[in-house]
Amino acid sequence: MIDITDRRRTEEEIQKANTLLNSIVENIPNMIFLKDARELRFTRFNRAGEELLGHFRGDLLGKNDYDLFPTEQADFFTEKDREVLRGKEILDIPEEFIQTRNRGERILHTKKVPILDTNGKPEYLMGISEDITDRKRAEEKEKETHALLRIAGEKSKLGGWSVNLQENRVTWSDEVAAIHEMPVGHSPMVEQGISFYAPEWQERITKVFTDCAQKGIPYDEEMEIITAGGKRVWVRTIGEAVKDDTGKIIKVQGAFQDISDRKKMELELRASEEKYKQLFDNAPAGIYRIDFKSGKFTKANDVFCDYAGCTQEEINTLGPFDILTEDSKKVFIERMDKMSRGISVPPTVELEVLNKKGLRLNVQLNVKNICDAEGHVVGADVVAHDITQQKQIENELRASESNFRNSFSDSPLGVRVSTIEGETIYANKAMLNIYGYDSVEELKNKTLRERYTPESYAEWQMRKEIRLQGKFGPSEYEISIVRKNGEIRHLQAFRKEIFWDGAVRYQVYYNDITERKHAEEEKRKLEERLNRVEKMEALGQLAGGVAHDLNNVLGILMGYAELLLMEIPEGERARSHAEKIMQSTERGAAIVQDLLTLARRGITKTEVIDLNRIVSGFINTPVFENIQGCHPQVNFKISCPDELLKIKGSPIHLEKTLMNLLLNAAEAITGKGEVTIRTENRYLEKPIMGYDEVKQGDYVVLTVSDTGTGILAENKEKIFEPFFTNKITGRSGTGLGLAIVWGTVKDHKGYIDVQTEMGQGTTFTLYFPVTRDEMTAPQQKKWMEEYMGHGETVLVVDDIAEQREVASALLQKLGYKVRAVASGEEAVESLRQHQADLIVLDMIMVPGIDGLETYQRILEINPKQKAVIVSGFSETERVKEAQNLGAGAYIKKPYVMETLGMAIRNELQR
Helix, strand or coil: CCCHHHHHHHHHHHHHHHHHHHHHHHHHCCCCEEECCCCEEEECCCCCHHHCCCCCCHHHHHHHHHCCCCCCHHHHHHHHHHHHHHHHEEEEEEEEEEEEECCCCEEEEEEEEEECCCCCCCCEEEEEEEEEEHHHHHHHHHHHHHHHHHHHHHHEEEEEEEEEEECCCCEHHHHHHHHHHHHHHHEHHHHHHHCCCHHHHHHHHHHHHHHHHHHCCCCEEEEEEEEECCCEEEEEEEEEEEECCCCCEEEEEEEEEEEEEHHHHHHHHHHHHHHHHHHHHCCCEEEEEEEEECCCEEEEEEHHHHHHHHHHHHHCCCCHHCEEEEHHHHHHHHHHHHHCCCCCCCCEEEEEEEEECCEEEEEEEEEEEEECCCCEEEEEEEEEEECCHHHHHHHHHHHHHHHHHHHHHHHCEEEEEEEECCCCECCCCCHHHHCCCCHHHHHHHHCCCHHHHHHHHHHHHHHHHHHHHHCCEEEEEEEEEEEECCEEEEEEEEEEEEEEEEEEEEEEEEEEEEEEHHHHHHHHHHHHHHHHHHHHHHHHHHHHHHHHHHHHHHHHHHHHHHHHHHCCCCCHHHHHHHHHHHHHHHHHHHHHHHHHCCCCCCCCCCCEEEEHHHHHHHCCCCHHHHHHHCCEEEEEECCCCCCCCEEEEHHHHHHHHHHHHHHHHHHHCCCCCCCCCEEEEEEEECEEEEECCCCCEEEEEEEEEECCCCCCCCHHHCCCCCCCCCCCCCCCCCCCCCHHHHHHHHCCEEEEEEECCCCCCEEEEEEEEEECCCCCCCCCCCCCCHHHHCCCCCEEEECCCCHHHHHHHHHHHHCCCCEEEECCCHHHHHHHHHHCCCCCCECCCCCCCCHHHHHHHHHHHHCCEEEEECCCCCCCHHHHHHHCCCCCCCCEECCCCHHHHHHHHHHHHC
16 A cells, blocks of 8 residues: 555645635726636636626637737737747736727726746746726825916915925915015025015014914915016915924925015005995996895995985985986886896986985986896996986977978978988988888898899998098989889989988988989980991091092993904903903902992892892802801801891892901901801890891891800990901901991991890891882893994083093994093084984093082983983982983993993983
């Protein structure tokens, strides 16, 4: 047998030791845990750990830090664990934060210990954590408290001091040193500390300190010190004795505060009270204080005593009910009732006094309530002004105002009384009629912003600002208002200050000048149109004179070119030269025609026209194709509805007008864009104002609009002037385009409107009067045999030799016998001697008599003399007068043989 008694005893001892150890681990207040060294998973937790983390032990074992805590915290714990296991040494972590389940974030002081196996390798990691959260918070609270005390001391200039009586030395706090303007930490002897006090206070501080140090008598004194910097400072010093266990005084300690600011305020308050007393006693107004609980005056100056009709000795026995009239007592009771119910009342009130001497006074009271600690009104300080005389003046003015109102209530002018802010107080009937309102209340309910146009409202604000600055604004001005029905009316206003219902007001008379303004605007527009017409007429006359001279030259060229063509056989080289001369002459004639159109002398005959045919015909011409080719990015859109009414005019001129409008529109577009051509029937029930005033009636309307750059406002009035342009030089023709449009429209008795906006484009709208006449078939070209002569005698009268020669040659080709003279006087003399079957009479000849006077003299010789009229000008009134006398057709230079031959043949056969 083996004796195992000792082993058993050893095992029992080990078991007892383990039990004791487990009991200690379980009951220790700090958290204890074990982790396996390999995976760092928890293998053991004590009760304190369970309670701290808020988990059951079974929920913790086998978990790692990442299973239980936020990633950031788990990273920290794991890093520290690895550091312990690598170093195999105890690691002390003074502070670490851990997120618990029930108690939020806690602060731990943790020690981590490696537990090694028999081979010296880490097998476990043990951690012991103390929850120091409450201690840390207490420390922070204490720091915060100390900081607050320091700040409070600095802000209140309050510090502490103590004297060790054994050493006879003073210890100052930082604030006390600062008050003395001494460095922090300075510790003077008692005698040196006393020496800082002002000379007049040193005896007193010595006595109270000695009594405190020797007899234990505390003190609380206010004195002045002189700082190290020489500044006098008021201070409050408090001292008390400190005794040991035997009752012996061993120390004196206390507080020390800079009270200079308070002392200064006390002095200012004392001065203010003195000033208030002087004001109270010497004020020209009555001043008193009333206690609402007793209902009595508690204090009053002499002025108020005079109001009350009593002495200073009697005033404290009186209250408001002793000196107010019955009506004023009711007002006073009503105010008191409202205040008792918490309803605010105005600080100013007017009451009537019947004082103890029987004198009636009107007083104005300015009341300032006095409240107790709970905010209840318990009394009032009151300033009373005697306004008796003012009230009498107001009553007299009120009577005067009544008469004044009656004087303008029936005035034909609008009259309004208003405040400086523009609020209407009174308006007479005429004023209501101007606005279209039925009552003054209806007028009041509309703000000035609603009643005025935006421009007039802005001007009113400027006038108001001037008045508020104390300056004199205009007393006479014009405004524009908006009536109840939305109509705009223009008024002339006359403003002056008046006294109305006891206050300064503004009385304004209004004269409706709407019709006058409309007439002025109409006059201005008429003057603009007249000026425009006169300018165009003047330019037209200039252009007409130039055209006349050019036509004479072109007539000669055209005549000789035609004669050459008649003499040169087909196929000859010289014939092509003659044809080019003829073509160039025709182009020159077209330019002259533009000048005549500008002069409004270009249309010699009219016919019934379908404007749609003019549009459709032009867009199929080479000219339009050329415009399109020069502007490939411009899209031309055409809208010409059927059943368009007819107009009367010249197809050539209308086509030229359309060409100029389209060219102008295309050149206004840079890049891509669109030009729209539109025709329509339009009836105007009343005139409309455009660039022209378009009168009532039936019109055929031609509209050409573009999406181009638009026309500047300052250029709009000039666009129809000859040679005016804002285009690039050389980009388009003669500079007469829009001037020709103007002349053509006016020759057709039409109107023009122009609408334009910069960056958006321009629209030209042309109005042509409708005709009810029927269209006639187009004339066919005549054969030469139809207009050949039969040997008749023709007298050519022209002041230009070349023109006479051309006309003579053409007429001779046609089979006529021709004579030619250079003036009207020669023509009259020639016909006195030799008869002529017909005369070709130039209308303008210089010098000498013109064609009309020549024809008048010829008729005296032969009343039945036949004649045709030729001229480089367009048809004039003198031409028409000659035709009224019997002359035949009018032929415009330059002319071709057919035109001249047909006119003579028709006249001879007439």
